[in-house]
Amino acid sequence: MTKLEFLNVVEKRNHITEHLSTRGFRLTPQRQRVYDVLVQKRDHPTADEVFVRAKKQMPEISHATVYNCLDALVKCGLVRQVQLDRGATRFCPNMHEHCHFYCDECEGIFDVDLPADETFGVQLPKNFKPARFEIAVHGICGECAKRKSNSLNR
Amino acid sequence: MTKLEFLNVVEKRNHITEHLSTRGFRLTPQRQRVYDVLVQKRDHPTADEVFVRAKKQMPEISHATVYNCLDALVKCGLVRQVQLDRGATRFCPNMHEHCHFYCDECEGIFDVDLPADETFGVQLPKNFKPARFEIAVHGICGECAKRKSNSLNR
DNA sequence: AATCAATTTAGAATTATTCTAAATCTTGAC
DNA sequence: GTCAAGATTTAGAATAATTCTAAATTGATT
Numbered sequence A, B: 001m002t003k004l005e006f007l008n009v010v011e012k013r014n015h016i017t018e019h020l021s022t023r024g025f026r027l028t029p030q031r032q033r034v035y036d037v038l039v040q041k042r043d044h045p046t047a048d049e050v051f052v053r054a055k056k057q058m059p060e061i062s063h064a065t066v067y068n069c070l071d072a073l074v075k076c077g078l079v080r081q082v083q084l085d086r087g088a089t090r091f092c093p094n095m096h097e098h099c100h101f102y103c104d105e106c107e108g109i110f111d112v113d114l115p116a117d118e119t120f121g122v123q124l125p126k127n128f129k130p131a132r133f134e135i136a137v138h139g140i141c142g143e144c145a146k147r148k149s150n151s152l153n154r
Numbered sequence C: 001a002a003t004c005a006a007t008t009t010a011g012a013a014t015t016a017t018t019c020t021a022a023a024t025c026t027t028g029a030c
Numbered sequence D: 001g002t003c004a005a006g007a008t009t010t011a012g013a014a015t016a017a018t019t020c021t022a023a024a025t026t027g028a029t030t
Helices: A003-021 A029-040 A047-057 A062-076 A142-153 B003-021 B028-038 B045-058 B063-075 B140-151
Strands: A080-082 A090-092 A097-102 A109-113 A129-140 B080-082 B090-092 B099-104 B109-113 B127-141
Touching: A003 A029, A029 A047, A029 A062, A047 A062, A047 A129, A129 B140, B003 B028, B028 B045, B045 B063, B063 B090, B063 B127, B127 B140
Parallel strands: A097 A129, B099 B127
Antiparallel strands: A080 A090, A097 A109, A129 B127, B080 B090, B099 B109
């Protein structure tokens, strides 16, 4: 590891520690590992998929710990929970303002950026105070749309 | 039952039958009952809550049937599925364009009307074809907001 | 080094949902 | 009307996702 890489690792660790400490959580090897798993492959894995990936470098990690770690990361604002229709909850380390696009064809999940502090034209009843907007778009992704129109035109 | 009430019941039954038949489903007493349960108390019950309510007038109805009926009703466009963070799926017979407001305080779920055919300012990547937008707003509902501000100002 | 609280662990328990196979019902063909 | 075919319902088992429990471990603090 070069000096630069080393400093990078330290900085990332500080970033996680800071967030965790806002909610009274400590940085543990398990929490670090779970967070790394999410950052390394941003395909919105389920808790169980995170568990399998985390186990590769940390074979003794338990199922419950992965749930606990994900919970802590969500609570301290490092990770977002994503809910597809039924099925398991998925997790996403992208904390920019964004929503999710679900492709009905390939079942892929795509992040789509959103403007910050927007109410998206939703007219709430009197006195209702919104805290956050969750938007999920269902449809056909770019790749699948192309593939479908090709097979139609043949 | 008056003649008017009778005609009303017949009309409703026709409405359900029409929707079900678009997907090759029949109208059965169980499907009718499950749909009635949803219409009678529009509080976004879970499948299990629907089961308990349906049982009152139809004690022999089974758990699996309630799931099957809800599935059929969703597939033929009479009912919408609603997903809260984790937890059981909820069901809603309001098919107008609307989204849901979740009160973090009282845990109530409120329907909020939306304009039809709107993309809510979401900029999708090239070639992505949206089919439907699901919007969930989390925050504090009107009643809870009032209660909270009262207790602060005392 | 001793103490206290936080965290992790394995495994059990719970909750939500789906599956299975047999029984029942409905519809259309005769 | 009767029969066959297919749809639907049923009870209960199976599976999936998540949470709980209690003991062991870890880490920070005195």
